[in-house]
Amino acid sequence: MMKKLIVENLTKRFGDLVAVDHVSFDIMEGEFFSLLGPSGCGKTTTLRCIAGLETPDEGRIIIKDRDVTKLLPQERGISLVFQEFAVFPHMTVYDNLAFGLKVRKTPKEEIKKKVLEIAETLNLKDSLRKVAGRLGLSEKQRIAIGRSIIVEPEILLLDEPLTLVDAKVKEAMRRELRRLQKELRITILYVTHDQLEAMMMSDRIAVMNAGKILQIGTPSEIYESPKNVFIARFIGSPTINLLSSKLTIENDKFSILIKDKEAKIQVERKLYDDILGKHVGRELLIGIRPEEVEIAKQHMQGYNIIGKIEFVEVMGEKMEIYVKMNDEYIRALTPLRTDLHEGDNVYVRIPLDKIFLFDAETEQRIL
């Protein structure tokens, strides 16, 4: 497979602020690639640099083997769908779709053919004569996407296109976008702060924070092996549990004490020596996803942590349970259960094979 976009060492400063800090990544042909991060992390600036709307201070941008770093936006072979869909309200749907071709002086017959083709794919055929300003959001989004792809860009950039849309419509639009991308084999760079959106649609995700890319991987790679505390916390809903703990050695076993020896996790020393050996005596954070936490009413083998249910939140088929242990909470997400109530004393199991260990100071993952 061919690389469609290569970003090398991209850096953009605004005064003293380094908005994008030596960012590098590539996107393959036909790939749906997301830049994911909280607002202000530099993802939109990265996208605007690629689009040519910002001039980078350092680095190179290569689109389909062509260095476009110094080219004008319109010379780069890209299209951009903005958060506020750039649908011209004064034009008909037809004229909106035809805009890019018209300004390029494409012959009329060819414009007509292409517009009809796109309108067919996007289910806009019946609205072609309507004035775009009066249409609903989901139609506007389809027009915006149609306009962007009719000029056959090498790569389509989308800047938080679903942020302004309400939840119901969002779901349909997500599916629609993914369908279009597969059907038309478009290469997409998608910018979002919504981890769920990125997880559901992307082939690969780059997680960004403070101008840097922290990790690049498939959604499951990022979910299953986050590189650091930030990523673990940012991905997944409800948020991952992070329990402060300390690593010690007891009887030739590594012992991870959770909060003042209330509970501990023990592993054989010889199995983990090369990973844990150098962290003995240090503060650690145990990360465990809420859906992996197990809760029992009676004491059973492995259910070593004792706590009290503080709060139960039912979300349809599932429930989220807040168990209080000393002054820390642990969240568990389980299928609906009728035997657990607020105020119950319970036993909690944290499956060893599901935990992440982070160094509390560097926040980097060690296991």
Added chain:
Amino acid sequence: MTKRIISKFLRYIVIIAFLAWILIPVLWMFTLAFKSYPEWRVAYFFPKEPTIMNFILVFEPKQIIGMMGATALVDPVTLPFINSLLVVGASTVLAVIIGFFTAYGASRYNSPGPFSLFFTLLTRMLPPATFVTPIMVYYANLKLLDSHLGLIMLYSAVTVTYGIWILKGFIDQVPVEWEQAALLEGATHIQVVFKVTLPIVKSGLVVSGLFIFLLNWAELLFALVLTNVQAVTLPVHISKYVGAVGQLYGPQAALGILSSLIPVVIGYLIQKHLVTAFTFGMVR
């Protein structure tokens, strides 16, 4: 129940009082135009013997209109009417076009800077009487006195600032992303301005145009000082009916009605745009 009636009643009182406050002079002018000479100075609304004499008089060829001691030497209204249409129309178009491009620069590139933009209002901060004399001297040297061109230049210069300020508000409402999207799709910057921004702020152009047109249409002082025969405008013409020897209120009122026809017709034709302009930016 009675409470509701009372509040409704009060509401109408307020509305009527408000309308009376702004419209009674117009009504007065309207009825005056149909009064014959003896009734001009009488303080009642409706003419006892309605006449259209006043309207006929203002179209009569140059003559001394003399009626019971009130006299004035006036031309027919035709030339001033055409002059006004020409001068005001041209200066309005000019002010709106220049205003649009200035506003575009101000909105998108913050040029020429907020302070300079504020300064375009300078001619509106001074009473026109303060600079009409310098302009007259200047124009006398440039041979622009009593010329259409001179008035057009001056009118567009003093009103372009409204075009700038009004249109900047409209252009600010057009998301810059729309322009960027058009650029990315291959449009040139000129195409972006003419095919995207300009059509979107069309109602702003119309509204600022109307506003400028009204200001210039009613302008008296500049025209009075700078024109004499050839380029006399309607307001100047109307003022001639008040002579040293008497006041011809009737013909003056008739002229008032005639001169308000054009703005009223324009307003009627563009009412669709007025509504759009008032709600601009609220619906996208």
